[in-house]
Amino acid sequence: MIPVAEPCIGKKEREYVLDCIESGWVSSSGKYILKFEKGFSEYCDTKYGISCSNGTTALHLALLALGIGKGDEVIVPTLTFIATANAVTYTGARPVFVDSDSITWNIDPRKIEEKITTKTKAIIPVHLYGNPCNMDEIMDIAGKYGLYVIEDAAEAHGAKYKGRMVGSIGNMGCFSFYGNKIITTGEGGMITTNEEESADKIAMLRDHAMSKDRKYWHDFIGYNYRMTNLQAALGLAQLENIDNIIEIKRKNARIYSFLLRDVKGITFPREESRDKNVYWMYSVLIEDDYGITRDALMKKLSTEGIDSRPFFYPIHIMPPYRDVGDFPVAEVLSKKGINLPSSAKLNRTEIEKICKVIQKNESFTG
Numbered sequence: 021m022i023p024v025a026e027p028c029i030g031k032k033e034r035e036y037v038l039d040c041i042e043s044g045w046v047s048s049s050g051k052y053i054l055k056f057e058k059g060f061s062e063y064c065d066t067k068y069g070i071s072c073s074n075g076t077t078a079l080h081l082a083l084l085a086l087g088i089g090k091g092d093e094v095i096v097p098t099l100t101f102i103a104t105a106n107a108v109t110y111t112g113a114r115p116v117f118v119d120s121d122s123i124t125w126n127i128d129p130r131k132i133e134e135k136i137t138t139k140t141k142a143i144i145p146v147h148l149y150g151n152p153c154n155m156d157e158i159m160d161i162a163g164k165y166g167l168y169v170i171e172d173a174a175e176a177h178g179a180k181y182k183g184r185m186v187g188s189i190g191n192m193g194c195f196s197f198y199g200n201k202i203i204t205t206g207e208g209g210m211i212t213t214n215e216e217e218s219a220d221k222i223a224m225l226r227d228h229a230m231s232k233d234r235k236y237w238h239d240f241i242g243y244n245y246r247m248t249n250l251q252a253a254l255g256l257a258q259l260e261n262i263d264n265i266i267e268i269k270r271k272n273a274r275i276y277s278f279l280l281r282d283v284k285g286i287t288f289p290r291e292e293s294r295d296k297n298v299y300w301m302y303s304v305l306i307e308d309d310y311g312i313t314r315d316a317l318m319k320k321l322s323t324e325g326i327d328s329r330p331f332f333y334p335i336h337i338m339p340p341y342r343d344v345g346d347f348p349v350a351e352v353l354s355k356k357g358i359n360l361p362s363s364a365k366l367n368r369t370e371i372e373k374i375c376k377v378i379q380k381n382e383s384f385t386g
């Protein structure tokens with residue numbers, strides 16, 4: 021099977037992880053944690069990087085550090101992985117869903133203001149599948165209403181909006197290092213920020229809210245959301261290779277778009293000239309005039325030994341969050357969208373094979 025995602029793990033990863041094992045520093049203290057935090061925050065152009073156990077806990081910690089909780093509302097796109105909304109719910113606040121933009125597939129900034137109430141405290145834009153959100157419009161709305169912005173950059177390490185790294189534009193950025201992400205620590209997460217007070221609060225909350233000055237003294241209830249030195253060792257080695265991984269993913273995206281350019285009924289992912297899309301998942305929309313449905317294409321790909329994924333379900337249609345609001349764009353994108361194999365280990369021959377299967381199903385009615 022050609023997988024949708026696969027980590028690129030090399031010699032450096034082995035060397036650093038082995039160093040942890042041989043030195044005995046396998047838990048949540050050790051040199052790799054600080055090195056990885058420093059390296060990743062520098063990469064994102066932020067002053068602070070605080071590692072944690074996964075991307076969901078990164079979002080949870082960011083929300084907690086901003087004091088978001090019961091009675092508050094947080095604006096999130098409906099078309100995202102459910103973790104974005106769950107993290108809001110963990111704090112006692114309520115996620116308020118916004119429809120997607122049909123071109124970028126990200127939260128539609130034009131539909132945010134109508135969802136703002138006196139309870140709204142923050143907006144979480146998600147850079148879906150590696151494509152940056154229109155951050156100027158989001159930051160303007162946040163400024164106008166005095167809201168925090170937490171960028172969910174779980175899928176977008178290294179992406180740029182107008183030359184600025186995602187995760188450095190809002191109050192905080194939250195990243196995931198799950199095995200299928202652009203770089204991985206197995207499981208892991210990071211919060212990036214330029215705000216010292218928030219960084220300190222996050223570091224405290226992820227470690228049972230232990231006092232900085234008094235060992236085993238706790239003024240609040242915190243969490244064990246720490247990353248291990250073993251995970252950070254893997255992460256540091258991955259970080260040393262991130263530019264290469266992103267370049268390959270961007271090159272593969274160009275190959276896909278070129279080979280599929282004449283196929284009728286396909287809508288391609290967008291990259292604005294001002295931005296850098298990192299194509300975490302190279303994704304297309306299968307339109308009505310393609311010939312067969314998205315689901316039929318996925319079956320066909322599977323029989324040819326090619327894995328693929330449907331887009332996320334919009335969160336508002338699922339039982340925990342059912343919302344009868346109007347989200348027409350997200351609902352259509354969710355039905356038409358497919359993630360094609362996107363690993364940086366993918367080679368040209370494999371992409372050609374995938375594109376041939378996609379080309380064969382094109383309708384010839386025109």
Ligand SMILES: Cc1ncc(COP(=O)(O)O)c(C=O)c1O
Pocket residue numbers: 074075076077100101103104146172174175195196197198208209
């Ligand atoms: C948009 C988005 N947010 C948050 C997360 C949560 O990250 P993790 O799986 O590391 O908890 C993911 C992970 O897939 C994601 O895609």
